[in-house]
Amino acid sequence: MTTNQILIVSLISLLLVMLPAFGLSKLFQKAGVPAWKAFVPFYNTWTMLEIAKRPKHWFFWQFIPVVGWFVTMGILIEFVKCFNKFSFWEHTLTCLLPFVYFPMIGMDQKTRFIGPEGVKHYKKTPVREWVDAGIFAIVAATLIRTFIFEAYTIPTGSMEKTLLVNDFLFVSKLSYGPRIPNTPLAVPFVHHSLPGSTTKSYSELIKLPYSRWFASPVKRNDVVVFNFPDGDTVINKPEFQSMYPYYNVARQFGNGNMDLGRQMILSDPETYPLVIRPVDKRENYIKRCVAIAGDTLEVREGRVYINGEPGFVPPKSQLLYEIETNGQPLNAEFMKDEYDIDINDEQEFARLSGNVFNMLLTAEAVEKLQKSGLVKRITPLLIRPDAVPPTKFTIDIYPHDGKHKWTEDFYGPIWIPKKGATITLTADNYSIYERAIRVFEGNQLERQGDQFIINGQSTNQYTFKMNYFWMMGDNRHQSQDSRFWGFVPEDHVVGEAWIIWMSLNKGIRWNRLFRTIH
Template identity: 30%
Template sequence: MNYFLTYCFYVLILSLLMGLSTWKLFKKMGYHPLLAFIPFYNYALVLKGTHHPQWWTFFSYLPIVGPIMMSVFHVFLMKKTGRTSSVPILLTILLPFLYMAFVNYSKNTQIVDDSQDTGEKKETFSGALVYAVVFATVIHTFMIQPFAVPTGSMERTILVGDFLFVNKLNYGYRFPMRPVALPFLQGTIGGSANPKKASKSYIDGVKLPYFRLPGWEKIKRNDIVVFNYPGDSVHVAIDRKDPYVKRVVGIPGDIIEMKEGRLFVNHQPEKRMGDAEVQHSYLAYTSTALDINRLWKIYGYLPLQEDEISAGGYVYQFQGLTDKVASEIGQFPEVVKMEEVISPKGKAAISYFDPQKTKVDTAQSIFPINQPWNADQYGPLKIPKKGDLVSINKDNLPQYQRIIHKYEGHKLEQKEGKIFIDGKETHQYHIEQDYYFMMGDNRDASLDARFFGFVPEQYIVGKPMFTWLSLQGVFDEGPKKVRWERMFKASNTGEAHKTSYWWIAACLLVLFFGWEFFIKIFKKRKEND
């Protein structure tokens, strides 16, 4: 309800500005001046008066798409006053209500009679470029979003350089929370060594609260999910935080635990899907140097580090090997021993910003920071579920403080050893939404929930559908090539050998690019008849 009340508030403000800056123009076009203030109807009249389809009015106030379409409609209106050169069009786009007000209140403003101008150009969507941008923005914003994979946390299942299409509807569509933004951009404009100094791709001051429609499926254990990174400190807006892709290893109410680098869910060893090739770090001790070219040809792997040891021979560190591959490498004649790298129990994984260890780097430290856990020896930890009543004390507060303050928006204070929520002392807290535990299949090369904690339902973006493009070497080192065998393969079936849907993609491309051709043939045949 809050989402739509806020949305209506913005629509009324925009309609008021539209009316104040165009009411005289509406009068000159033969409409009652007050109609310039009526949401949606005012733009419908602009489209009618400029001989464009009135159904385009639907796009007027949509998040992300709306600002684009409103600019197009404003340009249509200004052209109706004879202002068709590049400078007035640019002013209309950059300073819409100010420039339209200037035109509206100018004494010499006249309406151009273009009632006879119904040529072919009026049937276009103000040019093919605008049409393509709007169409793609609607799909990107409301249905399917492309997502690139720059890191190897899901390696073997999803590779570095995979480009995914993510379905935003399965789990329930999440409405944009920053509705005024440049299309196709996530958080910033261009790349920057320091994201905090980069220009934002959205207007942070125009904001809407969280709202999600019901989905047709629930998030299940072992689903691969795209979500916004909770540890992103650059962007306040949830939907503008960096997108991550991981596997859901724990759903609300589950108990998560890592023992000697192995995952347990509800006190049982994890049940892996057919496509989940879990990997760990290994050390390979050899008598002579490994044949690196041979390793690459067979496995596509390169050691992370190579050191010569004093006793003779070498030691190689591999960041992500499956148990099967580690066993096979261990059979090489020059390999003396393969040893999995496992952090000892009781050794807390805490990182600091400074050598004096006075400021904790929570993004790189284990969650919660007051536990003697690490990535290989973790938990047990229960995942919060909506409706849970949990006890709160100074010992478990680090586990719940992000939930209470950051995710669910309550004021959290500690005074004289007591805990206050919204100004009231308390020892309990009701969980207001579901939470999930995400982890990468490449267990020792994954920044996941073991570090940033529970992922709220609010942060869920959607479910990857398929890989539409796969490029080796675009984000990592190694040969540059297109991995044709991965293109248009489903990415979330759980099967080891996934189906390719290249034929569906080919049909869609033929329809998209051939539609106009088929329409022209149809029109010619109709004319000949």
């Protein structure tokens, strides 16, 4: 854990023992203990253990990161039992709202101290024992998932070779600060839909605004998990969702005309049922943050430039090359061991004709092949603006306006919005920043010729409320990323990919276990 993460965990531990202090002071008085002891951090939990006559070693367990939070909750429950509080709802309030519940019972004249001897006379039923254990496990796991880390599985090859399909990751929520759920009323341990169905797993009766505790900035070149920005509206069928996003379908149906395509989808709700999702229930994506707020990004001949300087090249990032060999047979095991190329994988390796192949290669593999004498030539297969149909600029590539003749390998320059920075809207950049201003930041935005109307006022100036990021996959020619759908707002950031704890491919990939992610 970083120093920042340790401080966050410690602060949460401190809040757990200090927030109930006022109510504890009233209960301490009922138990015949001086009230001031309730206001001394952790000495108050030591005093509770003495009052309840519970094992003193519990006190020290509180200082184990994260685990200690639940030990503190357990101490609170054991303490409140000494006041004849045994019901399920009483223990739930003790865990979740002690700063409200303790003052209530502390000032309630009917609440009396029965002491640890009185507690011995109460026996739980077997059903209650199981219910308590199950609820505690769910609460503990939910808190860990929300505030500390979450498990994530790599579903596609967009980050190869950095991350492989069926790598199982832990994603740190502490790296950028835990994000409070927008929709807290949800079925535990599932994302947006109930398993095996398209039914929502959450309720929007309670909707919370974006909030992040102890926020830390996303750093350039971090591997980040985030909610898919174009996932606000989806066609709610398994074959669509984020695999075939609604906005892509609409642009294709309208041959680049979004309004026309939208009307075609809306006219057939049985075939294309739509669902609107809040930010925290949009699909999770994982990419590398290649540019942060305030950066200017450009891709030239497949190489990323940040603020005019060559950007970081991930050591395992891949590009597509055309390779002509000297005719020597290619041994599968040798190619895998020496160049990390799986010649049985059609996405990595394809024979075009004779001794000419397409290969997905890392920079290290290219250098080795050039020195090996195995190849006659290595040519990067770049997607050039003059070699693609015009529809690519309206349907595929962001900002989908037909004016910006950009491709995956020749993109930008484009400025990444920064919180507090003001831009001047023009006919040229309107399509780039329109979605951020209107959708992500919740403004009314219209364009009337060369005039722009923001929230009813005519102006060409706009100051951004959030930071934005530019995300790209390390497998640059097989990644649907910001080049196709634009900026990632800070409120969509879930966490930082931290460690690979398991990896499967017809068995366990032992060499990838517990590998940190860079």
